[in-house]
Amino acid sequence: MVMVKVRIKKYGFLKLMNSIAFYILSVLVLLYFLTPHIWLVNAALSPTSKPYIQFVRPTFANFVKVFKEHNFMHYFKNSLIISVLSTVITVFLAIMGGYALYRLNIPDVVILGLWITTFVPLLAYIIPYYIYFASLGLVNTYIGAVIILTVSSLPYYMWLMKNYFMSFPKELEEAALIDGCSRLRILFSIVLPLSMPQVGLIAAMAFNGAWGDFLAPLVLLTKRELMPLSVGIFVESARPWAFYEPWDYRILAAFAVLYVIPPILLFVYSHRYLKGLARIGTI
Amino acid sequence: MSWDYYLKGDYVIKVKVKKHRIFFWILLLIPLLYFIIFRLVVIPYGIYISFTNRALIGPQAREWSFVGLENYIKILKDPSFYAAIRNSFIYAVICGLIGQLWLGLFLGQLIWHGKISGGFKERVTTLIYALAILTWIMPETIAGIEMRAMFGRRGLINKLLEALGIGGVDWLNLYNTWLGIPVILWMLILANIWKGCSFSMALTLAAMEGIPREIYDAAKIDGVNVIQEFFYITLPLLKNLLPFMVIVLFTGSFSHFTFLWIILGGGAGVWKEANIAIYSYVVAFINYQVGYGAAISVITMAIYIILGVLSLKVRG
Numbered sequence: 001m002v003m004v005k006v007r008i009k010k011y012g013f014l015k016l017m018n019s020i021a022f023y024i025l026s027v028l029v030l031l032y033f034l035t036p037h038i039w040l041v042n043a044a045l046s047p048t049s050k051p052y053i054q055f056v057r058p059t060f061a062n063f064v065k066v067f068k069e070h071n072f073m074h075y076f077k078n079s080l081i082i083s084v085l086s087t088v089i090t091v092f093l094a095i096m097g098g099y100a101l102y103r104l105n106i107p108d109v110v111i112l113g114l115w116i117t118t119f120v121p122l123l124a125y126i127i128p129y130y131i132y133f134a135s136l137g138l139v140n141t142y143i144g145a146v147i148i149l150t151v152s153s154l155p156y157y158m159w160l161m162k163n164y165f166m167s168f169p170k171e172l173e174e175a176a177l178i179d180g181c182s183r184l185r186i187l188f189s190i191v192l193p194l195s196m197p198q199v200g201l202i203a204a205m206a207f208n209g210a211w212g213d214f215l216a217p218l219v220l221l222t223k224r225e226l227m228p229l230s231v232g233i234f235v236e237s238a239r240p241w242a243f244y245e246p247w248d249y250r251i252l253a254a255f256a257v258l259y260v261i262p263p264i265l266l267f268v269y270s271h272r273y274l275k276g277l278a279r280i281g282t283i
Numbered sequence: 284m285s286w287d288y289y290l291k292g293d294y295v296i297k298v299k300v301k302k303h304r305i306f307f308w309i310l311l312l313i314p315l316l317y318f319i320i321f322r323l324v325v326i327p328y329g330i331y332i333s334f335t336n337r338a339l340i341g342p343q344a345r346e347w348s349f350v351g352l353e354n355y356i357k358i359l360k361d362p363s364f365y366a367a368i369r370n371s372f373i374y375a376v377i378c379g380l381i382g383q384l385w386l387g388l389f390l391g392q393l394i395w396h397g398k399i400s401g402g403f404k405e406r407v408t409t410l411i412y413a414l415a416i417l418t419w420i421m422p423e424t425i426a427g428i429e430m431r432a433m434f435g436r437r438g439l440i441n442k443l444l445e446a447l448g449i450g451g452v453d454w455l456n457l458y459n460t461w462l463g464i465p466v467i468l469w470m471l472i473l474a475n476i477w478k479g480c481s482f483s484m485a486l487t488l489a490a491m492e493g494i495p496r497e498i499y500d501a502a503k504i505d506g507v508n509v510i511q512e513f514f515y516i517t518l519p520l521l522k523n524l525l526p527f528m529v530i531v532l533f534t535g536s537f538s539h540f541t542f543l544w545i546i547l548g549g550g551a552g553v554w555k556e557a558n559i560a561i562y563s564y565v566v567a568f569i570n571y572q573v574g575y576g577a578a579i580s581v582i583t584m585a586i587y588i589i590l591g592v593l594s595l596k597v598r599g
Contacts, residue, residue: 015506017508018506018508021508021510022393022396022397022404023407025393026393026397026407026408026411029390029393029411030407030410030411030414032477033411033414033415033417033418033477034414035433035439036426036429036430036432036433036477037414037417037418037429039429039432039433039439040425040428040429040432043432093313093314093317094314096310096311096313096314097310097311097313097314097315099307099310100307100308100310100311101311103307104304104307104308104311106311112595114318115591116588116591116592116595117322117323117326117588117591118322119534119587119588119590119591119594120583120584120587120588120591121538121540121560121583121587123538123540123560123563123564123580123583124329124538124563124580124581124583124584124587125322125325125326125329125580125584126564126567126580127329127332127563127567127573127576127577127580128325128326128328128329128332128577128580129325130339130567130568130573131328131332131337131573132324132325132328147321148321151317151318151321151322152322154314154317154318154322155318158314183303183306183307184306208420211422212421212422212423212424214422214423214424214540214541214544214545215540215541219568230422230424233424234424234545234549245435245436245437245548246548246549246550247428249428249432252428253428256424256425256428259422259425260421260422260425263420263421263422264417264420267416267417267420
């Protein structure tokens, strides 16, 4: 056996240049993404309301104020009610619809047809929604906002569930059926426990959507008692006497920092699944 | 009643299988009815409202009448509507087709480069990835506040300019045009590129996992740099993904409401021609002309349904 020593050309200079270019680009990108977030945290901790970075003694006074004077917990409670309700309803309907679509072998065309109507953003619907819900007495109720938030991407979630169910082997359910299991029991004790990852992902997406939504509560929930955080933070930090800046940035930033914590936590929990979802989206 | 056949040894066993079709139709009917009652009904209802001169409050809220196509004729004569729809198109084309798409592709490439290099580079790019995704999942209201703090009169960019000895500019009140587009719209475009480029980045990265790694390893031995890697390897391999990404990004930006509403300061004094979404909101909920607003919404809806069909076609 003959050993051949191969010398790989290293291109020392080019490699160095390559690394330098990489680090310069990385630092620029990091600054690009980070600067606004740094501003937000800094403004929340800052004693003055000037909207630029100014590292002075950080105080937690704004957070204390948000809790004591601006009633953070009240808005938080409203946000939580709306988001949890819409998550539960979305998940429930998506499982039901997805399972039925899968079992009835309904062609994708039907669900994609429905999906197109959800392609239209909420703003194009909001005017008829307002009048429609006013006549149903759903304006200024949690239910009205929850309905709008749950209905908006229901076909998409149903389709996702259906695709997930299709990956199960058919024998699984047939075996249970032969053992005398009822259909409802198969759904609850065999299919659902197996599809928990997908259910969790849909729940995370629905919660995030409901938590961050601004337009539906802006139009439908005009009473302060019902407002969720997304609208409430602007109402609480409004400066009606000010000429140019409509909001007090210290209060707004303190609210904002607390407001983004749940989506971030949710993301940390669900990002493994999201990668898979991005792949589904591309194929 | 249906039968299933199993082969067991030399025998064919015939088994009666209950299909329970009615049970599944009921299961399907509940979400379907929910969707029809609360979403599909709204579309013809919106068209119906667009044929009336209904108002949100005041006497015309109760006593309104049919005016036929009057609202649509009014749209044809409305310069603000033309400005709004033109700005919408400019915004969506520049954000989606140019800004977010290319920046996202580039970021995907950068992160991928770090990932296959390993070591410290991988850590740096993981941090970039986390930050980009954080920017993306952040509620649009909060991202809007941050962007207003960047571009506002006393914002960070002006602070920087003042430090350099150049007087600050009130970016969000500047309607002078640059390249035929108002400066304020340029600022909104920059803001949206920052917020939205992570989506195309995530798609790019997901697609790149499917590209054989050996190609990049071979390129690395040849001393290819990040930029060459992008143009000569990644882009040709992602060709099939691009049309889908373009449509998704375009539709995402075309009637962007929340984000722009916050950046522009919200309220009655907002720049109403920024966008078709903002214009229809202002018409319906600030000027109280619900009928007219509904007509604008119907046009938006039609544009979106065309785009939706197009995206399904592209997706195949």
